[in-house]
Amino acid sequence: MSQSASHLPNQLFIDGAYRASASGRRSALINPALEQPFCEVAAADASDVDAAVQTAHRAWESGWRDLSPGKRTEILFQVARTLRENQEAIARLEMLQIGKPISDALDEAGLGARVFEYYAGAVTKFCGQTIPVSRGGFDFTLRESMGVVAAIVPWNFPFPIACWKAAPALAAGNCVVLKPASLSPLTALLLGELAHKAGLPPGVLQVLPGAGSAIGDALVAHPLIRKISFTGSTEIGRRIMECASKDLKRVSLELGGKSPNIVFADSDWRKAADSSPMSVFANTGQDCCARSRVFVERQVYQPFVERFTAATRQLIVGDPTDPKTQLGPMVSAGQRATVEEFLADARSRGTRFAVGGDRPAGRGYFLNPAVLLDVGAQDRCWREEIFGPVAAIVPFDDESEMIREVNASPYGLSGSIWTNDLRRAIRVSKATQSGVLSVNSHSSVHVEAPFGGFKTSGLGRDLGMSAMEGYTELKNVYIAE
Ligand code: NAD
Ligand code: MN
Numbered sequence: 001m002s003q004s005a006s007h008l009p010n011q012l013f014i015d016g017a018y019r020a021s022a023s024g025r026r027s028a029l030i031n032p033a034l035e036q037p038f039c040e041v042a043a044a045d046a047s048d049v050d051a052a053v054q055t056a057h058r059a060w061e062s063g064w065r066d067l068s069p070g071k072r073t074e075i076l077f078q079v080a081r082t083l084r085e086n087q088e089a090i091a092r093l094e095m096l097q098i099g100k101p102i103s104d105a106l107d108e109a110g111l112g113a114r115v116f117e118y119y120a121g122a123v124t125k126f127c128g129q130t131i132p133v134s135r136g137g138f139d140f141t142l143r144e145s146m147g148v149v150a151a152i153v154p155w156n157f158p159f160p161i162a163c164w165k166a167a168p169a170l171a172a173g174n175c176v177v178l179k180p181a182s183l184s185p186l187t188a189l190l191l192g193e194l195a196h197k198a199g200l201p202p203g204v205l206q207v208l209p210g211a212g213s214a215i216g217d218a219l220v221a222h223p224l225i226r227k228i229s230f231t232g233s234t235e236i237g238r239r240i241m242e243c244a245s246k247d248l249k250r251v252s253l254e255l256g257g258k259s260p261n262i263v264f265a266d267s268d269w270r271k272a273a274d275s276s277p278m279s280v281f282a283n284t285g286q287d288c289c290a291r292s293r294v295f296v297e298r299q300v301y302q303p304f305v306e307r308f309t310a311a312t313r314q315l316i317v318g319d320p321t322d323p324k325t326q327l328g329p330m331v332s333a334g335q336r337a338t339v340e341e342f343l344a345d346a347r348s349r350g351t352r353f354a355v356g357g358d359r360p361a362g363r364g365y366f367l368n369p370a371v372l373l374d375v376g377a378q379d380r381c382w383r384e385e386i387f388g389p390v391a392a393i394v395p396f397d398d399e400s401e402m403i404r405e406v407n408a409s410p411y412g413l414s415g416s417i418w419t420n421d422l423r424r425a426i427r428v429s430k431a432t433q434s435g436v437l438s439v440n441s442h443s444s445v446h447v448e449a450p451f452g453g454f455k456t457s458g459l460g461r462d463l464g465m466s467a468m469e470g471y472t473e474l475k476n477v478y479i480a481e
Contacts, residue, residue, distance in 0.1 A: 008093070009126040009189035010041045010053065012209065013050055015055045016202025018193075022047045027182065033320050042187050044210035044293070044400045046218040049177075052206040053092070056148045056175040057224045059203030065145050065173050069123045076120035076171060082198040083113035083163075084191070093186040094159055099328040101320045104283065110446070112163035112191070118447045120470065126172070126468055130347035131476075136339045138479040143472040144174030146226040146250065152212070152240075153188070155181035155189030155331055156234045156286040156387075161254075162188045164447075164462050165229045166195075166205060171297070172471040174227075177206045181232075185209030192379055212236065220244060221376055223308040226469065230254070232289075234385075234411075234456050240257060241459075252470050254452055254459030257413030260406045261291035262428065265299040265329045265405060267418035267440065273307035275317060277391070278414060279442035281369040285389035287336070287435070288457075289414040292386060294393040294443040295402050301338045301395035303451050308393065309354040309371050317366060331364040340352035343420050344383045356389070377405070399428070412454030414444040435461070 010026075011018035026040040044052075064072075083090065091105035100108070128141040151165035157304040158180055166176050180188035185207075192207035207216065216236070220228055220243045230240050231254040244251045248329070261279060263272045279291040296304045330336040343357045357370035369389035375382045383394055396402040406415070414436040417428050425439045435453045436444045445451055450461035460470050 007433055009193060010039055011184055011189075011217045012042050012044055013196075013207040014048075014203075015024035015191050015206070020270050020381070021045060021210075022051075024272045029097055029183070029186070029238070030332070031096055033406045035333075035365065037097060038398050041189075041209050043182075044208045046215060047211070048208060049215050049218045049222060052177050052208050053148055053219070053222045055223050056177050056201045056206050057114055059201060060145070060147055063201060064170075064175055070165045070332045072171065072173070073120050073123045076116055076123070076167065078119060078198040079200060080116035081342060082115045082194045082321075083116060083191075086194055087113070088185055090159055090190060092192060094184075095320050095328075097184050098155055098158065098331050099320050100283070101322075101325040101328045103323050103325070105320075108157060108160045114447055115160070115163040115165045115463075119167040121170070122465065122468055126465065131161065133478065137216045137481045140160050140477055142475040142477065143172070143469070144475055146471065146473055147174060147222050148220075149174045149176050149227045149229060149471060150225045151176055151229045152216070152219070152228065153178070153180055155184040156283060157289070158184035159187040159471050161231050164324055164467070166191070167232070168467040169229065170204065171202070171469045172468050174471055175204050175206075175209060177219065177225070179208050179210065179212075179215065180207070184293050195468075196242045200346075216240075217243065220395065221246070222247075223247070223367050225249060225340055227251070227317045229470075231462075239460070251469070252452075252462070253458045254415075254440045254462055255456060255458045256289070256409045256411055257288045257457050258293060258383070258385050258409050258454065259289055259291050259414045259434065260432070261442075262295045262402065262418065263294070263296045263304060264417075264419040265297040265298070266419070266420050266424075266426065269300045269418060269421065270307060272418040273304045276308055276312050277312045277369065278439040279283070279325070280314060280391040281312070281327060281389045285331050285339075285369070286331060286387055290387075291384065291414070291416055291442060292391055293406075294391055294407075295396050295406070296393060298395045298397050301393075304372065305354060305371075305393055308391075312355050312369050312371055315369060317360060317368060327369065327389065331365070332367055335388065336367055339386055341369060342381050342384075342386045342388070342390060343370060346375065346379065349376060349379055351379065351381065362447065383409070399424075403428065403431045407431075413452075413457035414438075414441050431465070
């Protein structure tokens with residue numbers, strides 16, 4: 001697969017068509033594997049935001065809101081089919097703009113299509129209640145669409161996250177203004193175009209590329225936006241919640257993480273050690289669910305570290321166009337520099353590097369995955385989200401002390417627990433303050449199940465029927481006898 005750019009979506013997508021930004025401003029995209037600019041994309045400003053939101057609101061009022069559930073299902077299934085037919089084109093754009101290895105990019109394009117299938121089917125399975133209220137009569141609930149939803153997404157999983165916000169919002173009868181991260185507008189634009197080709201009426205899904213610093217506030221504050229669904233950093237999430245509070249806009253926030261991987265000596269710890277490197281290094285560590293804090297019971301700590309380190313050395317870092325590549329470059333020079341600051345801080349404190357943390361030779365924003373040992377409990381690398389390929393492994397002796405340390409993090413997104421003791425699996429799952437846990441596995445994302453965080457990792461849930469509830473208002477109707 002070539003890294004050259006042929007036809008690229010490089011405008012705003014509003015009212016079912018591509019158009020230039022009002023200002024005519026454009027911003028360059030850099031292929032992070034080659035350190036080469038490869039295209040320029042229109043950058044929206046506040047007046048484009050207003051046009052997109054107004055158009056979406058008209059599309060909601062004049063049809064999408066009142067479309068029959070059967071018709072909405074049909075259109076969303078057709079969107080899913082169209083995404084599947086274009087899986088390669090989507091994957092190729094994702095690879096170009098963020099350096100995602102092609103095998104992952106293909107999987108994630110498939111995941112996006114699967115999300116549309118799920119919510120296409122969900123439209124007619126999303127039920128209200130009838131409630132036997134004490135005074136008699138007839139009482140029932142309705143789940144109503146809200147209006148225009150702003151979906152603001154990050155650059156690490158641009159396509160699947162755009163889908164898992166847009167699909168349930170549309171299925172619930174809303175219109176969507178999608179704002180991709182400035183590093184990754186291409187797959188979001190292609191989603192808008194393909195969804196429209198599949199039969200989504202003009203204006204129902206708008207895509208506004210642009211910097212968060214330029215259009216974020218205008219979008220969040222726009223009076224016709226009823227709900228903001230955000231995935232990104234905790235810092236920006238806080239700002240959005242503050243801004244949304246003025247009109248009491250609904251928000252759902254999927255934010256940062258510093259997730260634990262807990263390995264007990266009674267587990268199949270060899271299997272855990274072999275699979276754990278990818279639980280933190282996949283997507284070059286740029287993953288909110290990265291299991292970056294590894295807690296290993298003392299009896300197996302030494303052999304676990306050796307095996308984890310050996311498995312890390314086996315990872316294939318390099319050219320994202322090669323189907324065998326597991327780790328591509330970091331998304332940008334800036335992101336790599338941030339991670340290298342963390343590593344410099346670790347070195348200055350005498351932290352031991354079992355492997356990695358250096359740059360491979362040649363072009364591209366690559367960084368070899370790093371395994372840190374003997375990190376101090378207060379070190380930045382242990383406490384803060386790094387968002388790069390860095391794991392720290394520590395031994396523990398006592399289960400409850402370890403859980404106290406796990407829960408001392410302000411985050412609470414995901415986590416893995418390795419044990420063959422069923423009672424322990426249940427006890428530790430209950431005690432861990434995280435929204436998404438897996439036992440003897442590292443998987444966090446299931447299209448059918450709720451995904452989201454405790455504490456500063458977020459508010460509300462993506463995926464499953466929980467997400468669809470989050471894109472509706474709940475109305476109760478009482479009819480007297
Ligand atoms: P970011 O917060 O910098 O940006 C996310 C999005 O917000 C981008 O589209 C950006 O343009 C936009 N934005 C920036 N300023 C804004 C403003 N003032 N108003 C509105 N929007 C604004 O995050 P990032 O660097 O793109 O992604 C990395 C972060 O995302 C990490 O902290 C990671 O943990 C988190 N993340 C969380 C999840 C999850 O599901 N919990 C998933 C992926 C990433
Ligand atoms: Mn950022």
